[in-house]
Amino acid sequence: MRVKNKKTIMLLVVAGCVLLGCWLWLSLRTVEIVAVHEDGNHASVLVKAFPVTDKGKVNWWLKNKDMLRDKYDIPKPSSSGNFTIIFWDFGDGYKEEGKYDRRCFDNMKTKENCIEKNAVFAVRQYHDDDVIFATYEGRYSLNKSGDIIKIKRE
Template identity: 35%
Template sequence: MTRFKSLCLLLVILAGGIFWWFSQPTKITDVYYSKQLDNYYVIVKHFPVTKKSKIRWWEKNKSLFKEKYHVPVGESDYGISFWTGNYRVDNRTGQDSDLLCFDEIETRAKCIEKDHRPMKIWYRKDKDETIYLFDK
């Protein structure tokens, strides 16, 4: 019986931890704009998991991007890449070759891994079309 109670307690703690993790609000850490690529880079924490919830989050927050980060939502063509992860130092070795680095950051840790991009958005004003690309 003690083994059963321990297992139940472990499952409750595990379920609570999973619920807590997925209930965390998405936090925008940084937003950068590349004139060369005409693209916005948004670093986030706790990004939604499903495609539907990612689109819903974007629809709910795109006015924030227009007002606070000056993304031309609905005014002209734009591209936005959403990235998750923590900043790392680029040591200029082959192991760091898959990093996206932001020169605007003046600290050594100014790169994120390129394979942590859960969503990319393209908007074409001439067709009033939004295209979503999702990570695997």
């Protein structure tokens, strides 16, 4: 019986190490910005290897918002202070419209100007108010004093 227990323990340790290794690999990848498409105060940023966790996404934004402004000139708030930036997983790249509900970019004059709608993160601001972060898991508010607060859904 002891041999069976040792094999089970070893199997669990190996499985744990594999999972930890995968998690570290996912966490340490460098985000690649493939393209930025703009429409007024709205921007779509196509990315590869975006952080997996909500905290990772928000921290990536806080660390890279100045780079996005300097390199891509986003966000471009409207006269009332509104802006939206949506980060889309670039996935398998540009495709033809073909399938229902793809996100297409009219500024591209090719047949392959659409992506699968897989938004991974959004940043919004309304009327110079708090910045709102939206992820698959939840919504967060960045207030003027720099505090990040999870918004409870009702």
